[in-house]
Amino acid sequence: MKLTSLALPLLAFVASVAAQASHIGLPKAGSIVHKGKKVKVQVVKPNSIEGSIEVGLVLSFQYCPPPDPCPNPTFDLGNVLYVGKLNAKFHEIPGEPYQNFTITIPDYSFWNPGPAQIIENRFHLIGGGPAAVLETNTVAVQLKN
Ligand SMILES: *[C@@H]1O[C@H](CO)[C@@H](O)[C@H](O)[C@H]1NC(C)=O
Numbered sequence: 001m002k003l004t005s006l007a008l009p010l011l012a013f014v015a016s017v018a019a020q021a022s023h024i025g026l027p028k029a030g031s032i033v034h035k036g037k038k039v040k041v042q043v044v045k046p047n048s049i050e051g052s053i054e055v056g057l058v059l060s061f062q063y064c065p066p067p068d069p070c071p072n073p074t075f076d077l078g079n080v081l082y083v084g085k086l087n088a089k090f091h092e093i094p095g096e097p098y099q100n101f102t103i104t105i106p107d108y109s110f111w112n113p114g115p116a117q118i119i120e121n122r123f124h125l126i127g128g129g130p131a132a133v134l135e136t137n138t139v140a141v142q143l144k145n
Contacts, residue, residue, distance in 0.1 A: 020045075020048060020052045020124065020126050020133070020135075021046075021135060022043055022044060022045040022046075022086065022088070022120070022122055022135065022137065023043075023044050023137055024041065024042070024043060024044075024118065024120055024137050024138070024139045025042040025043070025044040025096075025098055026040055026041060026042035026100075027039060027041070027118065027139060027141060028139070029139050029141075030140065030141070030142065031141050032141070032142050032144050033105050033116070033118075033141045033142070033143055033144070034105060034143075034145065035105055035106070035107040035108070035111060035143065035144075035145055036104070036105060036106075036107030037104070037105055038102050038103070038104050038105075039102070039103055039104075039105060039118070040100055040101070040102055041059055041082075041100070041101045041102075041103055041120075042098050042099070042100050042101075043057070043059075043086055043088065043098060043099055043101065043120055043122075044088070044093075044096050044097070044098040045086060045088040045097055045098065046095060046096055046097075047090075047095045047096070047097060052124045052126045053124060053125040053126075053130065054085050054086045054087070054122075054124050055085070055123040055124055055125060055132075056083070056084070056085060056122070056123045057082070057083075057084055057085055057086040057120065057121070057122050057123075058077065058080060058082065058083050058120075058121040058122075059080075059081050059082035059101055059103055059118065059119070059120055060077040060078050060079055060080045060081055060082075060118075060119045060121070061078050061079045061081055061103070061105060061106065061117075061118055061119070062076065062077065062078030062079075062116060062117045062118075062119055063078065063079075063108075063111055063114070063116045063143060064115045064116055065111075065112065065114050065115075066114060070115070070116075070117045070138070070140075073117065073119040073121070073136050073138045074121065074134070074136045077119055077121065078117075078119065081103040081104065081106075082101050082103055086099060086122060086124075087099055103118075105143070113142070113143055113144050113145060114142070114143055115140065115141075115142060115143070116140075116141050116142070116143045117138045117139060117140050117141065118138065118139050118141055119136065119137070119138050120135075120136065120137040120138070121134065121135070121136050122134070122135045122136075122137075123135075
């Protein structure tokens with residue numbers, strides 16, 4: 001297999017972005033959340049060889065009343081419920097450092113039960129450049145009263 005000298009750094013970059021990806025471990029997709037109640041959001045950042053520099057983390061809640069689907073979670077964050085930095089640590093899950101956050105679902109009377117999503121936007125730096133990466137993850141939930 002031959003790779004050009006240009007392709008190699010690009011492949012390494014793509015691979016390292018994938019290795020740095022975090023995800024929302026909790027709540028699980030399809031979970032029920034209640035207006036005005038607390039929800040534990042677990043952000044998992046799998047252990048990887050290359051460290052990343054965490055810049056910022058935003059957790060938000062987007063109510064998506066039918067018939068429209070949830071909007072783009074990078075450009076329309078909904079209610080911002082946490083702004084800070086991800087500091088994932090090793091706990092009981094091997095190879096999967098995480099951090100638990102507790103957010104409170106807004107309690108608007110004009111929100112009816114329906115679909116919603118919890119959104120994670122994570123800004124971090126990776127590699128020797130380094131490169132700036134904005135990662136967006138969502139989990140679909142059901143809002144109940
Ligand atoms: C994070 O939250 C989960 C779910 O509630 C819990 O099982 C776990 O013990 C928590 N971890 C820490 C370090 O508090």
